[in-house]
Amino acid sequence: MLDVKLFEMRSFLPLPYEEALAPRLKRAQEKLQTGSGAGGEFTGWVHLPRDYDKEEFSRIQAAARKIQGDSQALVVIGIGGSYLGARGVIDCLCSPNYNLKKKNTPNVYFIGNGLSADALQETLDLVADVDFSVNVISKSGTTTEPAVAFRFFREALEKKYGKENAGERIYATTDKARGALKSLADAEGWETFVVPDEIGGRYSVLTAVGLLPIAVAGVDIEALMGGAAQMMDVCANGSYDCPAWKYAATRYELYRSGRPIELLACYDPAFRFMSEWWKQLYGESEGKDGKGLFPASVDFTADLHSMGQYIQEGKRLMFETVVRLGASNGQLYVPRDEADGDGLNFLAGKPMDFIRDRAMEGTLLAHTEGGVPNIIVEADGKTPEALGQLIYFFEYACGLSGYLLDVNPFDQPGVEAYKKNMFALLGKPGYEDRKAELEAKLNK
């Protein structure tokens, strides 16, 4: 089972903060469990790993099998919470090179997560000569980036298969009743999956939002949900036996003691998009009302050769949360070389994990000595079950952290500001006054 370890934390936080924070964590726990805190209407993810819609889950599995059978590629269109979780899990469990590997599951391409014409064209080219399907994902059904991308891919599908057959290859994941995407899907008869009302985008990876693309890539989504359910049971116990309590309390105390930046580090490059998912989860949940840790991420050991300098000796602003994924799926042993021209024979016969783990320990000691506190999250391995535990753990700790900070961890009012400006500058009807005002500012 996932665990949280604190390395020499007393030298950074000498006072027994655990006891002092326990009553506040208890209140935060109560709010999450009962949905009685700020944004409580968006706590549907808390009991999701057991309460999920089993009928829809079977439809997701059936749709995944159909896509695996009739498509060489799945184009997943979505942004933010409608994108990062699925990409994180697929990269982590199937490899960032998943699309390049020999396999009997479709390639999965993510698009609609930006506004680059080149990225769009490249993905259109990648699917031009293969059979493909599209999963368009948007809770609101109105987000510009995915909506624009969907126009291109719907057109490409219709050109290739004709309007009616194209419809058999479109899967829409959206609100159960509202939004342009839902209306379009109903009118066109596309298969739809639901983003539940009570689950916000960044907490939605274990709904159809994440599960359909993840299942198409061949990941066992029952095991993923099973892992999340195990962690849900652990978190239901409101005490420091729960790793989410330990993590939330320590990061809050580090924040209060003058460290406004949290660096998430992992020694497996396959984790990179899980870190992106984590950044959205914590950044959007905590960064408001002038408060919140700034979530950043590093890939070790690669970034030890770039950001490592700043972490070791730069301004003392940060602490690290290191995710350890355990043993690699396969072991590789360093070859012996009789000539030993590179002087590496002292490592001959040693597994790569042995070298990685010594690098991890060396870095832990160096960074801690350099004044960077370390929290260690030990996962059970790189399996669907372990990742399910990790996802739920981070979500739960995020909810607790938001309530410790006294913010609403489930809204994101700040995301609207750029959208309003963009709509005005693009000439969207209804934004005429703002357009003139903004253009005057830009042309000053």
Ligand code: PA5
């Ligand atoms: O967490 C969130 O709410 C956001 O990141 C959304 O997921 C993102 O803006 C995409 O929204 P939608 O799914 O409505 O297209």
